[in-house]
Amino acid sequence: MRDNLRKRVDKKPIAGRFFAVRAGALLALWSLLGTAWAQENLASSRLSFEQAVLQSLQSHPALAGYEYQLEAADALAAQAGVGPRPELSLMVEDVAGSGDFTAAESAQTTLGITWLLQGELIDRRVDAARSKTSVIETQRQILELDVAADTARYFLQAMAQQERQVLAQHALAQSRAVLVDIRRQVAAGKVPQADASRAQAEVARRTLAVEDIAxxxxxxxxxxxxxxxxxxxxxxxxxxxxxxPVPPLDIAQLRQRVAANPNLAIFLSRERVADAEIALARAEAGIQWRIDAGIRRLEAANDYSLVAGVAVPLGRRDRNRGQVAALKAEQNRYRAEMHAKAIELETRVYVMAQQLLHSRHVGDALTAKIIPSLERSLADTRSAYRQGKYRYYELASAQQALIDARLSLLQARYRARLNLIEIEKLTGLSLAQISENEK
Incomplete structure (x- = not known):
């Protein structure tokens, strides 16, 4: 599967090898999500990130249509290279008239062939047709990038739900343990029966949470x-x-990498199409020679002769200047749109990087300070509850605060990786070749 993907990438033009960029100096989502993925295989029923992205790029339903579009573009380019067919003509003169031209005694029969010389024009038509292939290829690269990024997001969603499931199961086990402890204290007359009923309701609520996450x-x-x-x-x-952990970011370098995004390359491809169409318009306005040649039968002299002729169109060579001007205006529009798009993408990279840094800061604070403090608070609250110093409300509140903090940590890590995927999508870091970069 990896070999197939590499072959597909190698066939792309250098300007469009957005997926093949080596990312040693940039972020590596692969290292973030665990290099252990590389050792996983489908036989173990555990899906790795690399397998998910490669399968998507190889088999995503929406990508299949581009293969047919490219086939159609290649066929049209081949058709553009087919010039006009020579014309075979037969002309009979001086026949069925009066006097000396009665019947066919004085007939002149000419069998001729006509060629329209379009060598340069045919070349320009082929160039114009082939230039459109690069647009289709770039559009496919954009879709492949979207598919890879969407797959990464869905993969992270599944991973986040798995980790939420672990937290929910842990909370359920904890609430069951608390219920057992409270029932023991109710039996000993240390706490009221109402506490056991509240704890029973908490177990039921935690059970529903586990089912919902499933x-x-x-x-x-x-x-x-x-x-x-x-x-x-x-x-x-x-x-x-x-x-x-999320590695450090070089925001200035990331913004520079936006230039490789295929959403910008599409404007360059369209500009090249306009170039080819301008050359075609100028070629169509040029002189197209027509050559006639043939053989003539002279009945009166019982003889044959050769005939030849040349036809040259008259008029100005710049008669397509209006079409050329319109195509040049299109080129200027593409340049302006590309500039606006580049600013938009650079801004998005900056925003995503700032959000990632904030999520990482939140995660560090939860890991280093908040969660350890809440764990100590829960242990102290549980001990005080057993001694009758706290009510069940304080115990349940301390348990919920710790659960919420752990969920907040999971959410912060999840958001950081979602932002990282978007950054990689915008800057050109290959989602499909990350494992190769890490090896």
Whole structure:
């Protein structure tokens, strides 16, 4: 599968090898999500990030149409190279008249062939037709980039749901343990029965939360499998973890990499199409020679002769100047739109980088300060509750605060990686070749 993808990338023009960019100096999402993914295989029923992206690029339903578009463009380019057919003509003169020209005794029969010389014009037509292939190729690269990024997002959604499921199951186990402890204290007459009823309700609520996350995880798995055209996922779980640290960012360098984005290359491709069409318009306005040649039968002299002729169109060579001016205006429009798009993409990179840095800061604060403090608070609250110093409300509040903090940490890590995917999409970091860069 990797070899097939590499062959497809190698066939692309240098300006369009957006996916093949080596990203050693840039971010590596692969390292963020765990290099252990590379050792996973489908036989173990655990889907790796690399497998998901490669399968999507190879089998996404929307990508199949571009193969046919390219075939059609190649066929039209070949057709453009077919010149006009020579014309075979037969002319009979001086026949069926009066006097000396009665009957066919004085007939002159000419069998001729006519060529229209369009060598340069045919070349320009072929160039114009082939130039449109680069637009289709760039559009496919844009779609491939979107497919890879969407797959990465769906993969992260499934991973986040898996980790949420772990947290929910841990919270359920904790609430069950608390219920057992409270029932023991109720039996000993230390706490009221109402506390046991509240704890029982908490267990039921945590059970529903686990079931809800299971449904969300199943939805995420189906969305991920649909990226490569499967109606039912054949993998059991996704491999990796959101807990790996996010590397530092060089925002200035990331903004410079926007120039490689195929959303900008599409304007260059369209500009080249306009160039080819300008050359074609000028060629069509030029002189197209027509040559006639043939053989003539002279009945009166019982003889043959050769005939030849040349036809040259008259008029100014710049009669297509209006069309050329319109095409040049289109080129200027493409340049202006590309400039506006570049500013938009650079701004998005900056925004995504700032959001990623904020999410990383939030995650660091939760990991280093907030969660450890809440864990100590829960242990102290549980001890005080057993001694009768706190009510069940304080215990439940301390438990919920810790659960919320752990969910906030998971959400911060998830947002950081979503922002990273968007940055990679905008700057040209290959989502499909990351594993190769890491090896």
């Amino acid at each position: 449904h969300q995880l199943q939805i995420a798995r189906y969305r991920l499998a649909a990226q490569w055209g499967e109606r039912t996922p054949r993998f059991g779980a996704v491999a990796g973890s959101l807990s790996a």
